[in-house]
Structures are given as C-alpha cells and as structure tokens.
C-alpha cells in the first residue's frame with residue numbers, strides 16, 4: 345500500500361539522519377569524532393543562560409569568598425597549565441552553597457560548579473583538581489552539545505514516526521524543543537562513555553597542572569562513602585558507579601605513566617576555607 349504519509353515519514357527520518365551525520369567533526373582537544381549540533385559560541389551562550397537557574401537549585405553561590413577564590417585558583421591553574429586558556433571556552437569556577445548535596449557539574453561552554461558539601465569532604469588540592477579536571481573534560485569533550493545533537497536526531501526520528509497523526513513542525517514546536525533541551529541541561533545526565541572520557545581527561549589535566557592524578561581514585565572513595573549515609577548524593581545520578589570508574593582511572597594513570605607517577609606531581613595542601 346502506498347501512503348504519502350509514510351513517504352513523508354521516511355523523508356523526515358532521512359533528513360534527521362543526514363543532518364546528524366553532516367554535523368560530524370573531530371574534536372581538536374580530545375581527538376574524538378562526534379556529532380555536534382551547536383557552535384562553540386552557542387554552547388557558551390546556552391551555558392551562561394542556564395547558569396542562574398542551575399546555581400539556584402543548589403542554594404546559589406556560597407558567600408564564603410575564600411572558598412570561591414580557592415576553587416577558582418585551582419580551576420585556573422588546570423586551564424592554563426593544560427593549554428586550554430586559548431581554547432575559546434569561557435571557563436569560570438564557583439562554589440554553590442548547598443551543604444547537603446554532594447555534587448559537581450559543568451555547563452556547556454565553560455561554567456563549572458562544586459557544592460559546598462563536596463568541597464568540605466575533600467582533603468587536598470589534588471582532589472579538588474581531580475573533580476574540576478573531570479568537569480573541564482565534560483566542557484572540552486562538548487558532551488552537552490553532543491547530547492543535544494543526539495536528542496535532535498532522536499526527535500527527528502520520533503517526529504517522522506508521529507507525522508501520521510500530528511501536523512507539520514511549526515515555530516511553536518521548535519520553541520518547545522529548545523525548552524526541553526534546556527531542561528535536560530539542568531538534569532545533566534551524561535552517558536557512561538562521557539563519564540569515562542571525562543575521567544581520562546581529568547587524569548591528563550590534573551597531571552599537567554602538577555598534581556598527582558591518583559587523587560582521582562581517592563575522590564571516588566570519598567564519593568562512595570558519601571553515599572553510605574542518609575540521603576543519596578546527587579553525584580551518583582549523574583556520575584555512575586565509582587567502583588568501576590576507579591579501576592579505569594588506575595588504568596588511565598598507568599597508560600599515562602607506565603614507569604609510575606613522577607614524584608614532582610603533588611597532592612597539595614588543602615587550603616582552609
């Protein structure tokens with residue numbers, strides 16, 4: 345049976361697939377080929393736009409200025425020593441006042457936050473560098489933009505399926521799609537592969553900044569113990585299974601330093617904040 349609607353649906357599916365694969369490009373920092381729907385400038389704008397709502401979910405910025413300076417200093421050290429200062433991303437670092445939710449996250453384009461609850465559990469600079477390095481990995485890995493591209497593909501395919509019953513896409517639908525994307529940014533659920541890539545990038549950035557990357561293993565232990573008490577830390581909903589990740593971090597360190605971690609890489613002393 346020939347159906348014009350079926351034909352339209354097939355065409356829509358083809359358009360969705362073609363535009364997804366046409367957007368494929370190599371990431372110069374990670375070397376990975378990926379499909380990206382947004383330009384870097386769009387990522388930056390989207391990140392800055394969603395920043396206030398995101399921060400508000402975790403009590404807003406922590407009023408402790410020493411803590412803000414500390415986190416910013418370690419973050420800037422990571423960015424500059426890893427040669428990311430001229431990468432075009434607008435990195436900025438902040439502490440959010442939430443003392444109960446153990447979490448850290450990155451928004452597209454550069455904003456990176458850690459909650460007070462997580463910061464207070466850290467024992468040295470290298471652990472903070474480990475967390476910030478992992479989040480920098482999400483930014484330069486362009487994981488949010490990649491998710492959006494995948495969602496657009498998904499929506500294109502869903503749209504193709506739904507074309508039999510729904511009228512063609514209009515401006516209102518596009519606006520709804522954009523709103524949905526921003527909502528997803530706020531949830532920031534990256535895939536497992538994204539997390540593992542960020543862990544590997546974290547090992548790299550932490551080492552380049554002069555810190556001992558083994559601190560990342562300790563970070564995983566701290567996160568695991570944080571899950572033992574009452575209240576599930578949110579870090580786990582966005583950062584899966586620290587146990588397995590510990591082994592992969594070990595492996596990444598071994599690959600980077602086959603002869604052992606050089607002695608000049610330090611843990612640093614946790615500054616009082």
Ligand SMILES: [Zn+2]
Nearest residue numbers: 539542582583
């Ligand atoms: Zn992550």
